[in-house]
Amino acid sequence: MSGGTKLEQSEVSGWPPFDRSSASERAWVRRRHEHVQHVGHVEIDFDSRIVRRDGIAVQLSRLEFDLLAALSSPIGMILTRDELLTRLWSGRSIADSRTLDTHIRRLRLKLEADPSHPRHLVTIRGVGFRLDP
Numbered sequence: 001m002s003g004g005t006k007l008e009q010s011e012v013s014g015w016p017p018f019d020r021s022s023a024s025e026r027a028w029v030r031r032r033h034e035h036v037q038h039v040g041h042v043e044i045d046f047d048s049r050i051v052r053r054d055g056i057a058v059q060l061s062r063l064e065f066d067l068l069a070a071l072s073s074p075i076g077m078i079l080t081r082d083e084l085l086t087r088l089w090s091g092r093s094i095a096d097s098r099t100l101d102t103h104i105r106r107l108r109l110k111l112e113a114d115p116s117h118p119r120h121l122v123t124i125r126g127v128g129f130r131l132d133p
Contacts, residue, residue, distance in 0.1 A: 037075065039075065039120050039131060039132075039133055040113075041054050041113070042058075042111050044068060044072060046069060049065055051065065053111055058110050060107075060110065063088060063103060064103060064106060064107055066087075066088055067084065067088060067104070067107060068107060070084060070087050071121070071129060071131040075131050075132070075133055077130065078124050078129070078130045079129055080127060080128035081129075083128065084100055084128065084129065085100060088100075104121065104123075104129060107121055108121050120133075
């Protein structure tokens, strides 16, 4: 690609508008190509938004994937109910405060070997939720 401002190049190439020779650019490219995480028997591919359990693709709604992505960044960190509600429903009203619980339950049904005794998508009573490796 020749000519054009960094912003124009970014709009065409999809790359962020900064110097491609910089260390931050190289780190961004490296992270982009390594953007697959494994949680137990579940593989999360953030670039393609595909989740596999035991190698088989699992159909997640947009919101379920966004919830899983929030909990996996970083894995092992507790996110409070309020943090998750703000991240996922910011600017939108939700009819019931238990909406988050419903989505957590659906994720467990799709991803956990034993949803009633989750090993990976864990509730921290009185605090929030955590995704364990």
